Structure formats: C-alpha cells, structure tokens
Amino acid sequence: QITLNESGPTLVKPTQTVTLTCTFSGFSLNTHGVGVGWIRQPPGKALEWLTLIFWDDHKRYSPSLESRLAITKDTSKNQVVLTMSNMDPVDTATYYCTRYRIVSSSTEKFDHWGQGSLVTVSS
Amino acid sequence: DIQMTQSPSSLSASVGDRVTITCQANQDISKSLNWYQQKPGKAPRLLISGASILETGVPSRFSGSGSGTDFTFSISSLQPEDIATYYCQLYDNFPTFGQGTRLEIK
Numbered sequence: 001q002i003t004l005n006e007s008g009p010t011l012v013k014p015t016q017t018v019t020l021t022c023t024f025s026g027f028s029l030n031t032h033g034v035g036v037g038w039i040r041q042p043p044g045k046a047l048e049w050l051t052l053i054f055w056d057d058h059k060r061y062s063p064s065l066e067s068r069l070a071i072t073k074d075t076s077k078n079q080v081v082l083t084m085s086n087m088d089p090v091d092t093a094t095y096y097c098t099r100y101r102i103v104s105s106s107t108e109k110f111d112h113w114g115q116g117s118l119v120t121v122s123s
Numbered sequence: 124d125i126q127m128t129q130s131p132s133s134l135s136a137s138v139g140d141r142v143t144i145t146c147q148a149n150q151d152i153s154k155s156l157n158w159y160q161q162k163p164g165k166a167p168r169l170l171i172s173g174a175s176i177l178e179t180g181v182p183s184r185f186s187g188s189g190s191g192t193d194f195t196f197s198i199s200s201l202q203p204e205d206i207a208t209y210y211c212q213l214y215d216n217f218p219t220f221g222q223g224t225r226l227e228i229k
Binding site: 039048049060062063096104107108109110111113114115 | 159166172178217218223
C-alpha cells in the first residue's frame with residue numbers, strides 16, 4: 001500500500017522560509033521512472049504544480065516559482081523535503097505531496113497523493 | 124509554455140445524465156493528458172491517464188478521449204457520488220493543471 005504524508009508548520013510569517021517534509025511508504029525513490037512532487041491549492045482555487053524530484057535526482061521547478069523553491073530527497077528515510085522562501089499571504093494553500101510515475105514516453109502521472117497540509121501565511 | 128483551457132468552469136446535471144468536460148491545449152500534446160477528481164476536503168484522485176486509460180478501480184462510467192489539442196472527459200451516467208471538481212493536467216516540459224470544473228447535482 002502506497003502512502004504519503006506531509007508534515008510541517010501550519011502557520012508561517014511573511015518573508016519566512018517554510019520547510020515541508022513528505023514521508024512516504026510502499027515504493028522506492030530509487031526505482032527508475034519514479035518521482036515525488038509537490039502541488040499546492042489555495043483555498044477555493046485550482047491546483048498548481050510546484051516541483052518534482054526523480055529517482056536519478058533530476059529536479060524540475062515551476063518557472064514562476066523556481067527562484068523560491070528547493071527540493072531534496074533522502075532515500076534512506078523515504079523522505080522528500082520542500083523549502084519555499086520569502087513566504088507571502090498569497091502562498092496560503094494546502095500543499096500536497098504526490099508520487100509521480102513515468103510509465104512510457106506518452107504517459108506520466110501523479111498517481112498517489114498525500115492528504116495535504118494547510119500552510120497559512122500571516123503575521 | 125503550453126496553455127490549457129478547461130470548460131465549463133461549473134456544471135449542473137441530473138442523476139443519470141451524461142456529463143462532458145473539455146480541455147484544449149494551445150499546442151499539440153499528443154495524448155499527454157490526465158484527468159483527476161477532487162471531492163470536497165479531499166486530495167485529488169487520478170481517474171484517467173494518457174488521455175483515455177482508465178486507472179485501476181475507477182468505474183467504467185468514466186471515460187476520456189482525444190489527442191493533439193482537444194480532449195474530452197465524460198461520465199456516462201452521473202451518480203450522486205460523482206459530485207466533485209474535475210481537473211485536466213497536461214505534461215510537457217512540466218505539468219500544468221486546468222482551472223477545474225465544479226460538478227453539481229441538479
């Protein structure tokens with residue numbers, strides 16, 4: 001059974017850096033074609049992809065947020081860590097950790113999701 | 124960057140109705156499109172990948188079609204438990220989600 005769980009602060013102040021941890025089980029981030037990603041969703045709004053890290057340590061970032069994001073993995077602990085700097089109230093959102101699979105040259109997907117972690121940015 | 128247009132933004136239908144949602148890309152993305160269902164207060168769930176491949180455990184009333192720039196998601200006979208917001212998502216250089224379609228029961 002595949003599970004992903006997000007953890008981190010629920011409240012951060014503007015300009016601070018937030019660190020969110022995804023702890024997963026049921027799969028390995030050493031497996032070819034597997035990645036872990038972060039997606040966020042402001043209250044009442046659409047999903048927004050943030051970043052991905054792959055089995056080979058390749059990383060991808062949303063172009064609009066790349067300067068503020070960093071993603072790392074610790075395969076021995078089955079964890080992926082997201083840091084996001086210079087937080088602003090518009091960054092208030094539920095942050096989801098997801099498994100990403102590259103199945104073929106034409107099929108890639110977010111196939112398992114954590115329950116999400118609400119981060120509120122307020123002074 | 125490839126842009127996605129998902130429509131409609133909201134939809135009201137009766138139990139038993141056929142429901143259709145569309146996503147249009149501004150460039151050819153072949154079949155690189157997925158569909159997700161998100162129920163209120165829950166994480167999204169992957170329903171369809173590769174434009175038309177039904178994920179394991181997803182009821183057969185859900186289907187997807189299309190390739191290139193135009194894609195369709197359908198529910199053949201709407202059930203009360205299908206009330207949710209549905210998102211398309213393309214993958215090219217990076218993943219991009221549509222704006223969502225909120226589905227309500229009439």
